[in-house]
Amino acid sequence: MDRPSVVVMTDAIVVEGLVKRFGATTALDGVDLTVAEGSVLGLLGPNGAGKTTVVRILTTLLLADEGRAEVVGLDVVRQADAVRASIGLTGQYAAVDEYLTGFENLEMVGRLYHLPKADARSRSRELLERFDLAGAADRPAKTYSGGMRRRLDIAASLIARPRVLVLDEPTTGLDPRSRLVMWEFIADLADGGTTILLTTQYLEEADRLADRMVVIDHGRVIARGTGDELKAQVGGQRLELTVRRSTDLAVAAECLRPLAVDAPRLDEQTRRLTVPVSGGVDSLAEGLRRLEGTDVEILDLGLRRPDLDDVFLTLTGHAAEENGGGTTDDETGTQVPAATGGIR
Amino acid sequence: MTTLGQTLSDSATITRRNLIKVKRVPDLLVFATLSPIMFVLLFRYVFGGAIQVPGDVSYAEFLLPGIFAQTVVFGSTITGYSIAEDLQKGLIDRFRSLPMSRSAVLIGRTVADAGSNSISIAVMALTGLVVGWRIHSSVPEAIGGFLILLLFAFAISWLMALVGLLVRTPEVVNNASFIVIFPLTFVANTFVPLETFSPVLRTFAEWNPVSAVAKSARDLFGNTPAAIPVPEVWSLQNPVLYSLIWVVVILAVFVPLSVRAYRRTASR
Ligand SMILES: Nc1ncnc2c1ncn2[C@@H]1O[C@H](COP(=O)(O)OP(=O)(O)OP(=O)(O)O)[C@@H](O)[C@H]1O
Numbered sequence: 001m002d003r004p005s006v007v008v009m010t011d012a013i014v015v016e017g018l019v020k021r022f023g024a025t026t027a028l029d030g031v032d033l034t035v036a037e038g039s040v041l042g043l044l045g046p047n048g049a050g051k052t053t054v055v056r057i058l059t060t061l062l063l064a065d066e067g068r069a070e071v072v073g074l075d076v077v078r079q080a081d082a083v084r085a086s087i088g089l090t091g092q093y094a095a096v097d098e099y100l101t102g103f104e105n106l107e108m109v110g111r112l113y114h115l116p117k118a119d120a121r122s123r124s125r126e127l128l129e130r131f132d133l134a135g136a137a138d139r140p141a142k143t144y145s146g147g148m149r150r151r152l153d154i155a156a157s158l159i160a161r162p163r164v165l166v167l168d169e170p171t172t173g174l175d176p177r178s179r180l181v182m183w184e185f186i187a188d189l190a191d192g193g194t195t196i197l198l199t200t201q202y203l204e205e206a207d208r209l210a211d212r213m214v215v216i217d218h219g220r221v222i223a224r225g226t227g228d229e230l231k232a233q234v235g236g237q238r239l240e241l242t243v244r245r246s247t248d249l250a251v252a253a254e255c256l257r258p259l260a261v262d263a264p265r266l267d268e269q270t271r272r273l274t275v276p277v278s279g280g281v282d283s284l285a286e287g288l289r290r291l292e293g294t295d296v297e298i299l300d301l302g303l304r305r306p307d308l309d310d311v312f313l314t315l316t317g318h319a320a321e322e323n324g325g326g327t328t329d330d331e332t333g334t335q336v337p338a339a340t341g342g343i344r
Numbered sequence: 345m346t347t348l349g350q351t352l353s354d355s356a357t358i359t360r361r362n363l364i365k366v367k368r369v370p371d372l373l374v375f376a377t378l379s380p381i382m383f384v385l386l387f388r389y390v391f392g393g394a395i396q397v398p399g400d401v402s403y404a405e406f407l408l409p410g411i412f413a414q415t416v417v418f419g420s421t422i423t424g425y426s427i428a429e430d431l432q433k434g435l436i437d438r439f440r441s442l443p444m445s446r447s448a449v450l451i452g453r454t455v456a457d458a459g460s461n462s463i464s465i466a467v468m469a470l471t472g473l474v475v476g477w478r479i480h481s482s483v484p485e486a487i488g489g490f491l492i493l494l495l496f497a498f499a500i501s502w503l504m505a506l507v508g509l510l511v512r513t514p515e516v517v518n519n520a521s522f523i524v525i526f527p528l529t530f531v532a533n534t535f536v537p538l539e540t541f542s543p544v545l546r547t548f549a550e551w552n553p554v555s556a557v558a559k560s561a562r563d564l565f566g567n568t569p570a571a572i573p574v575p576e577v578w579s580l581q582n583p584v585l586y587s588l589i590w591v592v593v594i595l596a597v598f599v600p601l602s603v604r605a606y607r608r609t610a611s612r
């Protein structure tokens with residue numbers, strides 16, 4: 001790939017004022033976003049937010065009612081063919097031909113991107129290898145597991161080395177291990193200079209892969225920025241303390257009050273106390289020292305920074321869809337159970 | 345943007361893909377062929393005694409070209425079914441996001457289905473030979489007979505492609521197409537001479553393109569009984585020409601409509 005060695009910040013994707021209505025539903029209500037060449041944008045939003053609709057408009061599958069979109073400087077409506085030649089799309093649901101083998105699927109897509117036959121074949125072999133499908137290359141895709149299909153689908157979108165890759169929920173339905181592997185693939189591609197727009201409901205995923213994020217809900221952008229910027233919008237760090245006896249909560253709150261920068265929150269049910277602080281680990285140490293002077297029985301104490309789940313809750317008023325697993329506390333490594341468990 | 349060469353090579357790629365499915369899921373073709381074989385045997389041996397064709401040609405000989413016509417028309421409904429299935433599975437989205445020709449998916453589909461129809465006809469012709477059907481004409485005429493059958497089915501495939509793109513649910517496409525295909529293939533001279541029909545049905549049957557296609561095939565295979573007078577209608581006096589006019593008209597209408605629907609379709 002010959003990329004200019006001088007970094008010129010141009011936008012590989014530009015979306016302006018997109019509006020899309022389906023009958024009475026307004027799926028997109030004026031969405032603007034840009035993705036700098038070579039960067040990764042995470043498009044976040046709950047079910048029905050309009051993520052797939054943005055993806056479909058960008059990839060020339062759907063016409064917007066208002067607004068415009070450009071990919072590598074090409075208009076998605078007027079220069080649709082040229083746009084298609086520069087993008088790779090992996091849709092929300094794996095689109096592989098079940099009756100063809102993995103190899104045949106890739107070769108077919110390669111040929112349809114107009115790669116010469118020999119290139120299509122060698123590239124197919126290479127991608128099957130890379131996506132850990134070489135052993136299943138000559139089996140009909142019908143026999144593949146969900147995760148294998150997903151990988152084959154992504155491999156298909158990479159066959160012509162697109163400059164821009166659009167991934168609609170690439171890890172939904174994958175087990176944790178496959179998800180990690182997929183993250184590595186995506187991170188590798190990003191390192192290689194591919195511009196990526198990826199939609200997800202997994203905040204952890206966006207946090208890990210995306211340089212910038214755009215959060216949409218009900219077809220509108222409700223927040224944008226880097227992960228840190230978004231977290232900053234939600235508020236700062238806090239101490240979280242769990243005690244054995246709920247009667248100790250008030251005692252502990254009183255004891256930690258000097259550290260608090262805002263009113264502590266008490267939860268009798270979970271016997272948890274949340275104290276907004278500003279001193280980072282120093283606050284943690286200081287808190288622990290103070291508590292030692294009391295007979296409060298501590299089960300757990302940790303410093304927590306807001307993660308994207310908090311961002312989501314604060315911004316949308318409802319939790320992002322989560323699939324069970326816990327999120328890891330940023331600073332202390334304490335396991336925080338995913339209290340925001342799936343609202344579906 | 346896409347050149348003719350590209351359209352052809354994309355169509356070939358898609359045709360190959362569709363034929364691989366025929367190879368991997370032979371049940372489809374087996375069942376598509378079993379029912380016509382059953383028809384041949386049923387009509388030949390169950391109704392064969394009751395249905396008399398006057399003159400020198402046996403009922404088996406009269407029957408076969410009609411069954412060919414019916415089978416290929418039924419066979420072309422698979423086009424609509426398969427396209428709806430591709431839509432449902434997101435493959436059409438995948439294809440529409442690729443820089444390929446906008447008509448290649450439909451061309452590849454209809455051409456592959458013409459391929460499976462050829463296999464069906466070959467199987468039925470062999471069955472026919474076993475139960476007493478014979479070709480009494482020259483080789484070029486016989487080839488012409490098969491070509492008319494396949495061309496007409498190819499045209500119907502394009503109509504079915506549009507149905508598939510608009511209806512989108514494979515099972516519904518099937519049911520919807522049978523509503524059209526049954527009267528079209530039964531209210532015709534497919535199984536019995538038109539003399540037996542009531543006046544209204546008879547007029548419909550005389551102008552029904554399936555009658556003309558069956559009559560063309562009969563004439564070209566030398567299976568038309570000399571004793572049956574040719575009806576006094578232009579369509580059946582010039583069945584080959586009339587059939588070809590239908591082929592051209594159906595293609596002229598449904599190729600552009602289907603390609604337009606394909607460009608606009610969104611899979612939901
Ligand atoms: N073809 C369509 N016809 C009617 N309504 C549609 C259509 N496509 C999308 N919608 C509606 O538009 C809204 C946005 O849908 P979209 O698929 O873009 O959401 P999403 O963010 O991708 O959701 P999910 O996370 O569930 O995939 C939803 O209310 C949806 O019901």
Ligand SMILES: [Mg+2]
Pocket residue numbers: 051052053092168
């Ligand atoms: Mg979606």
